[in-house]
Amino acid sequence: MEAMKNPQVGPGTLVGKFVEVLCDQSERITTDPEENPFFLNHPPPISMPDFAERLQKYFACSPESFVVASLYLRRLYAVRSDLFNPRSAHKLFLTTLTVAVKFTDDVSCKQSHYARCGGIEVEELNALETKVLRELAFNLFVSTEQYNQSISILNHVVSNLFAGMAEQQAQLSADKPALQLQVPAKKDPQFVRGSYG
Numbered sequence: 001m002e003a004m005k006n007p008q009v010g011p012g013t014l015v016g017k018f019v020e021v022l023c024d025q026s027e028r029i030t031t032d033p034e035e036n037p038f039f040l041n042h043p044p045p046i047s048m049p050d051f052a053e054r055l056q057k058y059f060a061c062s063p064e065s066f067v068v069a070s071l072y073l074r075r076l077y078a079v080r081s082d083l084f085n086p087r088s089a090h091k092l093f094l095t096t097l098t099v100a101v102k103f104t105d106d107v108s109c110k111q112s113h114y115a116r117c118g119g120i121e122v123e124e125l126n127a128l129e130t131k132v133l134r135e136l137a138f139n140l141f142v143s144t145e146q147y148n149q150s151i152s153i154l155n156h157v158v159s160n161l162f163a164g165m166a167e168q169q170a171q172l173s174a175d176k177p178a179l180q181l182q183v184p185a186k187k188d189p190q191f192v193r194g195s196y197g
Contacts, residue, residue: 011066016052
């Protein structure tokens with residue numbers, strides 16, 4: 001649970017990254033709205049990291065709900081991997097988190113609150129929730145072992161995330177030419193005036 005308590009990476013960010021990983025792995029993609037109501041016909045208006053932070057900030061749910069949502073995402077991926085693609089990631093995350101909150105937390109908000117957080121209408125969230133429940137065959141029970149396994153998977157995601165960030169930083173440093181300071185000539189009027197223009 002260390003990653004779940006890491007102040008740099010919240011549970012929303014972890015599950016958001018997890019959704020992206022699942023979407024990147026999906027080989028067959030269904031874009032038909034009848035078959036995949038999660039699919040957006042346009043690029044998402046907000047990035048997944050920003051969307052994840054938004055849900056974490058405004059959803060008013062426990063960190064455990066995010067863990068359970070990641071398990072529901074894995075179950076859904078096992079039966080319908082074709083639903084997972086970058087244009088369906090946001091609605092998949094929103095819907096599984098909504099289902100998880102209702103199943104795990106003692107107190108939950110109104111459906112209109114969750115829909116507002118996700119930027120969709122209540123009717124659409126209701127339909128998406130029904131789709132998830134049917135695809136999961138209404139199997140929402142999470143054993144202690146499954147819960148702990150989900151935490152391990154999210155911890156693995158965060159370790160890969162940090163490794164990737166460190167690798168990216170190293171690559172940026174390697175690509176950037178070394179800073180070379182040059183002493184300007186005294187004749188340079190911009191230097192004499194201290195102008196940055």
